[in-house]
Amino acid sequence: MITTIVHVASPVTLIGGADLDDSDLNICLKVAPSVVAADGGADHALRKGLQPLAVIGDMDSASPAARQAFADVLHPIDEQDTTDFEKCLTRIQASLIMAAGFLGGRLDHTLSVLGVLARLRACHVVLIVRDDVCVLLPEGNSVWHLRPGDRAALLPLGPARVTSDGLRWDLAARRMAPDGVVSSSNAVARPVVRLDVTGPVLLTLPRAAWAVVTDAVRAR
Structure with a gap:
């Protein structure tokens, strides 16, 4: 059984560990000041001086400095069958998730992110990357x-x-x-x-x- 870690009425910015342009993050934060980091995204949060509500993932990417800084909100999930992106989406309840730091890096990571959107029918997730905004259309x-x-x-x-x-x-x-x-x-x-x-x-x-x-x- 999957347990909800973050349950908020307001939108959430979800930060991934891929390359992240500050302007992408600023767009997300303008819409959703509350932050959750997916594993290595904790380092982006640390660099920007952000305090996440939670850091969720298998913790194989977050640096020791980030793990120490956010020790009180770390939620390690030892599960190899899902990506950190999926671990986050299945444990965050929010009406809107603005996601940055998930696209534009490794092709296998990008394809897995899109696969998660399709499998979960996650139409409430807006992905921001340098040249694009992407969203799964509702049925x-x-x-x-x-x-x-x-x-x-x-x-x-x-x-x-x-x-x-x-x-x-x-x-x-x-x-x-x-x-x-x-x-x-x-x-x-x-x-x-x-x-x-x-x-x-x-x-x-x-x-x-x-x-x-x-x-x-x-x-x-």
Whole structure:
């Protein structure tokens, strides 16, 4: 049985141990000042002078200095079948999780993060990286107020079906899959984009759209 470690009504910033641009972290903190670190993310928290609510993971990446600084909020989880990202998501209860320090590093780490999003259907997690903001689309209908001309990618993380209205190349109940049809080079054609999704589909937009994405997640 998995025990909740952090249960808060407010949004949470989750910091990973991958390369982290300060501007990515600042975006997350603007939305969610409360911090949780995933293992090696504790070193980023220490460097920024942040006090996390919890440090969660198998503790194979956090430095001795970080483990000492946050000794009272360490939550070691000796579980090799899950990543630190999954350990955190399954132990944090929050309406919105802003996550930075998880993408843009090693390819295997990036793919495992996306796999966790799909498996957990974690539509409340917004991933921030240098050039992108990414979120798993909710099943069914959703409406997005976007800037015409911006790139917009729809990336299936498993078998999916997508209908869109408002993109340059709209989809009509199109079957999609990681090893089949993807929409990686699409763009916003109209200010209001409507999506009807079945299955796990990642929406990727320019990082400048982070406020639109977080507002949409909060409005659900």
